[in-house]
Amino acid sequence: MDRKVGFFRSIQFKLIIIYVLLIFMAMQIIGVYFTGKLEEQLVYNHDQMLNERANLLGYNVAQEMMEPREDRSELYNDINLLLRETFNIENAEVQVVDANSEILGTSNFSNRHIVGQQTTKYRVKRALLGARDAAIERDPQTGDRVQVLAVPIKDQDNNTLGAIYIESSMEDIYDQMQQINSILLSGTVIALLITAVLVILLARTITAPIMDMRKQALRMGQGDFSRQVTVYSTDEIGQLAYSFNDLTHKLQDATATRAREQKKLSSVLAHMTDGVLATDQDGHIILMNKRAEELLGVQSYEVIKSLLPEVLRLPETYELEDLFEQTDSILLDFSDDEQEFLIEANFSVIQEEDGPINGLITVLHDVTEQEKIEQDRREFVANVSHELRTPLTTMKSYLEALEDGALDEPELARRFVGVTQNETERMIRLVNDLLQLSKIDSHDYRLQLTWVDFGQFLHEVIDRFEMVAQGRDIHFTRHISGHPTYVEVDKDKLTQVIDNIISNAMKYSPEGGNITTTLMHQGHNVRVSISDEGMGIPRENQSKIFDRFYRVDKARARSIGGTGLGLAIAKELVHAHGGEIWVSSEYGSGTTIYFTLPYSTFKGGEA
Numbered sequence: 001m002d003r004k005v006g007f008f009r010s011i012q013f014k015l016i017i018i019y020v021l022l023i024f025m026a027m028q029i030i031g032v033y034f035t036g037k038l039e040e041q042l043v044y045n046h047d048q049m050l051n052e053r054a055n056l057l058g059y060n061v062a063q064e065m066m067e068p069r070e071d072r073s074e075l076y077n078d079i080n081l082l083l084r085e086t087f088n089i090e091n092a093e094v095q096v097v098d099a100n101s102e103i104l105g106t107s108n109f110s111n112r113h114i115v116g117q118q119t120t121k122y123r124v125k126r127a128l129l130g131a132r133d134a135a136i137e138r139d140p141q142t143g144d145r146v147q148v149l150a151v152p153i154k155d156q157d158n159n160t161l162g163a164i165y166i167e168s169s170m171e172d173i174y175d176q177m178q179q180i181n182s183i184l185l186s187g188t189v190i191a192l193l194i195t196a197v198l199v200i201l202l203a204r205t206i207t208a209p210i211m212d213m214r215k216q217a218l219r220m221g222q223g224d225f226s227r228q229v230t231v232y233s234t235d236e237i238g239q240l241a242y243s244f245n246d247l248t249h250k251l252q253d254a255t256a257t258r259a260r261e262q263k264k265l266s267s268v269l270a271h272m273t274d275g276v277l278a279t280d281q282d283g284h285i286i287l288m289n290k291r292a293e294e295l296l297g298v299q300s301y302e303v304i305k306s307l308l309p310e311v312l313r314l315p316e317t318y319e320l321e322d323l324f325e326q327t328d329s330i331l332l333d334f335s336d337d338e339q340e341f342l343i344e345a346n347f348s349v350i351q352e353e354d355g356p357i358n359g360l361i362t363v364l365h366d367v368t369e370q371e372k373i374e375q376d377r378r379e380f381v382a383n384v385s386h387e388l389r390t391p392l393t394t395m396k397s398y399l400e401a402l403e404d405g406a407l408d409e410p411e412l413a414r415r416f417v418g419v420t421q422n423e424t425e426r427m428i429r430l431v432n433d434l435l436q437l438s439k440i441d442s443h444d445y446r447l448q449l450t451w452v453d454f455g456q457f458l459h460e461v462i463d464r465f466e467m468v469a470q471g472r473d474i475h476f477t478r479h480i481s482g483h484p485t486y487v488e489v490d491k492d493k494l495t496q497v498i499d500n501i502i503s504n505a506m507k508y509s510p511e512g513g514n515i516t517t518t519l520m521h522q523g524h525n526v527r528v529s530i531s532d533e534g535m536g537i538p539r540e541n542q543s544k545i546f547d548r549f550y551r552v553d554k555a556r557a558r559s560i561g562g563t564g565l566g567l568a569i570a571k572e573l574v575h576a577h578g579g580e581i582w583v584s585s586e587y588g589s590g591t592t593i594y595f596t597l598p599y600s601t602f603k604g605g606e607a
Contacts, residue, residue, distance in 0.1 A: 011210065015203040016196055023195045027188040035181055042173045046147060047134070049089075050166055054151040057086055058164050061096050062153050065104075065161050076115055079105035092168035096153075097124050099162055119165070123150040127163035130154075136170065145170045209237045213244050225252035275343075275364030278350070281357055283308050283320040295343055295364050297334075308362065312345060323347050324357060331367070342368045380548060384434065391423035433565040440572040447490040447576060454487040454526055454599065455480045458519055461498050465506070473511050479518040485526055487599045493573045500566035501530045501593045508534035508591070525579070526599045531592040537585040545583055546571040570595075 064078050079096050083105055087094050093108040101118045123133045127150035134149045146167050153162040209232050216229050225248050231241045269276055275292030279285050285308060288300040296303075296311065303311045309318055312332055324347075332343040344367040350359040398416045406412045458480055466476050505515045513533045520527055537545060548568040574581045574595045585591040 011203065011207050015206070016199045019195055019199040020192050023191055024188065027184070027191060031181070031184040031188070035177060035184070038180065039173070039177050042176070043136075043170070046168070046170060046173060047149075050092075050147060050149050050168055051134075051151075053087060053089065054094075054149055054164050054166055057083070057094065057096075058151055058153045060086060061104075061164065062155055062161055065098070065153070066155060076104060080115075083107045089168060091172065092166060094167075095119070095124075095165040097128070097163045097165060099128060099160060101125065101128065104162070121150075121165060123148060124163050124165050126150060127152045127165070128160055130160050139169075145174065205232070206237060208232065209241055213241065216244065216248065220248060220251060223255070225249075225255070277308065277311070277362040277364070279308050279360045279362070281359055283323075283360065285311060286359070292364055295334075295366060308360065312362070323360060324349055331371075332364075340368055340372070342366075342371050384430075388427060388430065391427050395420050395423050430565070433569060436569060440569070440576070447493060449488045449490055451486050451488050452491060454485045454489075454597070455482065455519055457487075457489075457491070457494075458498070458517060458528070461495060461502070462517055465502050469506060469515075472506070474506055474509055475512075475514045477514055477516040479516065479520075481519050481521065483521070485519070485521070485599050487526060487597050489577055489597065494577065497570040497573050497595070498528075498530075500570045501595075504566060505530055505532035505534070505591075505593075508532060510534065521599070522596065524598060525596040527594060527596045529592050529594045531590060533590045536587040536589050537583065537591055538587045542583050542585055546581070567593075 060082055061079060064075065064082060069075055083094060083096070084107070087107050093106060093111070095106045095114075096104040097119050098104055101120075101124065103114050103117055103119055105115060106112065123135075126133045130152050132151055134147070136145055136147050138144070139146050147170055149164075149166040149168075151164045151166075152160050153164060154160055209229070213229050216227055219225075219227060228248065229241045229244050231238050231245075269287075269289040272289060272291055275295045276287070276289045277285055277292050278287035284305050285303055286305075288303065293300055298311070307320070308323065309320060313334070314330070314332075326347045330345045330347075332345055334341040334343055344365045346363045346365075348361040348363070349357055350361060351357050398420050402413060402416050406416055459478070462476050462478060469476070502515065502517075509515060509532045515533075516529075516531045518527075518529045518531075546567050548565055571581050574597070577597055579595055579597040581593070581595040583591065583593055
């Protein structure tokens with residue numbers, strides 16, 4: 001922000017004020033000292049002059065007073081004549097007093113009437129006693145300062161003949177001092193004006209580079225580093241300008257580096273597969289990348305400045321301080337009625353070395369599939385353990401019975417051994433199915449694809465099951481299109497798919513039940529359906545029958561020897577062939593398994 005500095009707040013004005021004050025103080029100190037000394041000298045000179053005149057006058061008056069005269073009036077005239085000739089000080093009056101305090105003469109013609117009178121001035125009386133007295137007094141009428149001097153008149157034998165009393169106005173001295181003070185004041189004002197002009201010129205040499213640097217600093221604040229500061233001199237200001245230009249280069253490089261790093265960071269944050277949120281020290285969100293918006297289902301402008309615990313929907317037991325100390329990840333449940341959605345949140349404190357906490361970085365990761373896989377893994381391990389434990393427990397019980405004596409009874413021993421063999425075969429089937437699923441999951445297999453007439457292929461598989469089903473009075477109905485239907489399949493793998501579906505249909509079909517197989521064309525696919533007349537599958541269980549180890553009726557499934565993996569294997573193999581598989585069932589009315597496969601009307605796939 002370019003804030004213009006007013007003149008009265010500028011360095012130039014401050015320099016003017018400083019120099020003017022210095023000059024003013026110097027002139028005042030000099031003036032006070034000079035006038036004081038001058039006044040002291042003038043007063044001293046005036047006092048010396050009065051004393052010299054008084055001494056000279058006293059000597060002459062003593063000579064006149066010691067001369068014999070017949071008439072006293074002659075003495076008055078001689079003394080007045082002497083005063084006129086020897087005492088010519090302006091604004092001063094001198095009186096000659098004899099030993100009897102009688103005034104013999106005065107220099108002020110307007111006071112001639114006092115000649116012959118007795119004086120009452122106490123300073124004269126002290127002088128008649130031989131003491132010299134001097135002082136500066138104020139005239140009670142005019143208020144002028146007057147120097148008073150009383151000097152005794154003595155003869156050669158040091159006898160006091162009288163006294164000389166002088167009153168001299170000092171206003172001329174103080175008028176001169178006033179004129180001198182006026183001259184000093186005028187000189188001070190002229191000196192201050194000249195100093196102000198010189199300081200303005202001098203200040204510009206200092207402030208011009210500073211103003212130039214200020215303008216450049218404002219441009220730098222707006223991101224413009226192209227201009228250099230002009231270097232006017234090699235003094236400290238010039239060195240500062242050099243340093244400022246060097247700082248400009250370094251800031252330009254640092255800004256460019258920061259912009260590149262910020263661009264890299266923005267690109268990294270934008271393309272991260274994890275969500276990232278950053279907060280300030282108070283827990284308010286200040287940064288949020290695109291992935292975090294997707295995971296949390298909000299826009300960044302909606303939650304900026306919001307508190308992190310509220311955005312993450314943390315329980316009220318979590319305080320912001322707890323997140324600063326949180327070392328383990330937190331699992332956030334954002335699931336709704338339609339789908340499960342779990343997010344893992346990891347927290348990292350933003351803190352300089354040995355400094356205060358400046359904020360918090362939160363990394364969000366979608367762990368829904370991971371948690372599902374982990375849950376499936378736990379269920380898988382539990383199911384495998386359960387499936388293996390049941391036959392192992394049965395085998396252990398029958399083997400212990402054989403060891404305890406049943407081996408000696410041929411019929412009982414043969415039955416026990418038969419049960420043990422059945423349980424062993426059951427475990428072998430389970431392990432084989434598990435191995436096959438493991439290969440499918442790891443893609444550790446290759447389909448041996450060949451073109452087959454799918455209608456004929458279905459007839460061959462059903463023929464084999466019809467021979468097995470005769471003993472159970474289960475009938476097969478076929479609705480298989482006679483049009484050529486060529487499908488590229490792995491015959492062994494697809495045979496296993498159909499075997500698993502038909503085996504399940506036979507297991508759950510009642511005596512005298514009917515199994516219907518239908519083959520029809522559906523767009524670019526063939527659709528196969530295999531229906532039974534068993535108990536059916538409740539609607540809430542139909543989406544789970546292709547899960548591993550899932551059974552609708554677990555007790556019955558184990559009694560008929562199922563592993564719970566047949567339909568899971570069938571699903572994986574159908575998907576491997578590029579098809580789909582699903583179920584349709586109504587509880588109590590049987591079940592139909594559908595699957596589709598891509599086909600062609602000509603062998604080799606040519607239309």
